[in-house]
Amino acid sequence: MTEPKMPDVAATSAPAKKHARDGKPNATIYDIAKVAGVNPSTVSRALSKPGRVSAKTQKLIEDAAAGLNYQVNPFARALPTGRTNTFGLIVADITNPTFFDIVRGAETTATLRDYTLVLAESAESAVTELTAARRMMATVDGLILASPRMDDDDIRTLARDKPIVVINREVDGVPCVVPDVNKGISEAVRSLAANGHTKVAFVAGPPQSWMSARRWEGVQAACEWSRLEAVRLESTKPTVDGGRQVARDVRATGATAVLTYNDLLAIGLMQELQAAGMVVPDHISIVGFDDIFGADFTTPPLTTVRSPLGECGAGAATLLLDLLHGTGEPAGTLRVETELVLRGSSGRLLPKG
């Protein structure tokens, strides 16, 4: 493989051009044109405009291309066209399991449709996020923002430049993919009601979080419907630690069931309550949100309202790609269903013994 092939063809004086570290220069459409005996532009058309050249020229060119194992140079293509076959995904925190499935869903869809996914993280900061988005805009055809922290207006401004899809939040005038929390929540609340609970606490997420607001609304509505009392508590941060910290407040409310803004909070809360001697679910039922990785590692495993995050990622990618290709702009909001995943952390209330 590495021994001298074409003695001097490749060797010599060569000013060492593009061809990577070893010696073989990459084939270009000019090389193909020469081999096939046609004009470079014909090669370009054969390779990208189906039907634009006659069947036999097409074949000729394809064979030549295969022979030289040609690959288009994406930059050369991007330069005149502006298209890169690439789109960006910005998440608030790569290590937050909420995003894992979103990333995977998007990545899978991208690959399937011959796009490449570029990933960036905003470290939960609105300014970092905006910076990352701006940077990306230059190199991608479109952008997906998962649970963005920046203003609606910033998002709309970006969206004027290139297609943007938002996950987990609704922004007027921008296509969005959001889980519809109502089904999952009402299942959860009905289940709690059926188990004899009468007072439900909701531990909210970050104050500016769109999703947290939706979930609280959902909980209120469902509780009203089931004639349960609902109280809202604030958390310091939507993490395991935040969950631990809110445990006192939860106990103070006297609620026998808790829904938390996300699973991380639920897990921390459960740990703290258990450490204080409470038995879950005998003394208190706990229900999380998202069904993240690890939600079933706990003892008891966590009951949670699952958002189909993989679907969100895939849906957003599909929406974006359609936007990129489709002529008209359908846009609009794509809603995906949530559902209750009943595990061991919720159940019948045991009379305090």
Next chain:
Amino acid sequence: MTEPKMPDVAATSAPAKKHARDGKPNATIYDIAKVAGVNPSTVSRALSKPGRVSAKTQKLIEDAAAGLNYQVNPFARALPTGRTNTFGLIVADITNPTFFDIVRGAETTATLRDYTLVLAESAESAVTELTAARRMMATVDGLILASPRMDDDDIRTLARDKPIVVINREVDGVPCVVPDVNKGISEAVRSLAANGHTKVAFVAGPPQSWMSARRWEGVQAACEWSRLEAVRLESTKPTVDGGRQVARDVRATGATAVLTYNDLLAIGLMQELQAAGMVVPDHISIVGFDDIFGADFTTPPLTTVRSPLGECGAGAATLLLDLLHGTGEPAGTLRVETELVLRGSSGRLLPKG
């Protein structure tokens, strides 16, 4: 959704050039040149070759650039130079928490040094991996392979084209970043020995896994040193489910302590043993590997040998970027330390009651 929306606004005549969807064309070095009254090539030099132009021309150009809020067109730059300020990271499974911190470490380092990270997933398949790698090679300056599944030879072949760094595996002639398992393992085994254990089972990972082999070697060596008996078991797959399946075998060995190839196996194993009525760690101690997200969600929380995955990702990125910039090629293998994270799943053996 499908009905005609914007009748003609979007449609029509507009030759619609580079400038995004709204009207403002992006500034080019030609625009800057015009404003600053110099030649485009001077602008190019001022912007990329520090010190090549005089201070005052530099200032002139920078001001003009700022005024037009110019941003280089990455494609135009990549075309002649081949450099893209981008590198790829291929992981076997985006949803496997082992990779989360690797991704983050790499992403952070990339951003810090003004590079962009492109992510791809191989879905645990050697061929998908190779395909993805080939695809990427065209558009990135270098590549990081995390726990690659493909042959050493394939990796070396890729490495001839562009700089490549491998994580979690050693490949001759290719720079690698690997956790040195010995420290962590010997800490773990010593701790087990101190707690009265005499027979240790190791649940192996995939047969071809380089890392699994290293871990088994480490366990053998440490056990020998501490005069413990070590037995090896195979798992069907390195997941929670695989852990459950191997539980029978583990009990059959009569070992009172188990180390598993990774945390997922440990968690599955623990769940299954507990379901069968065993108490952890009173009846059996369990130690995992990696300290993945969620390892402390279990009851008891999992003792595990932590690999500094974030460091691995960051280290690999640094290595790669140095390779990209440094003239010489230091290469070689970067070893990072592992350590025991002592939690509740391991401890003193209780006399069977």
Next chain:
DNA sequence: CAATATTTGGCAACCGGTTGACAAAAGCCG
């Protein structure tokens, strides 16, 4: 102050595709 060494800026070619305009070739018709 002339002669030489060093900066600094301009010219033009090039990276590798894409695309509008147009002419040659082919197909169709009566």
Next chain:
DNA sequence: CGGCTTTTGTCAACCGGTTGCCAAATATTG
């Protein structure tokens, strides 16, 4: 078979930077 439409391939300009080479401008030196 001539005239007309349609298909197919070519020409040339362009996307927006980079860079080798050279000449003008400036600095250094005897």
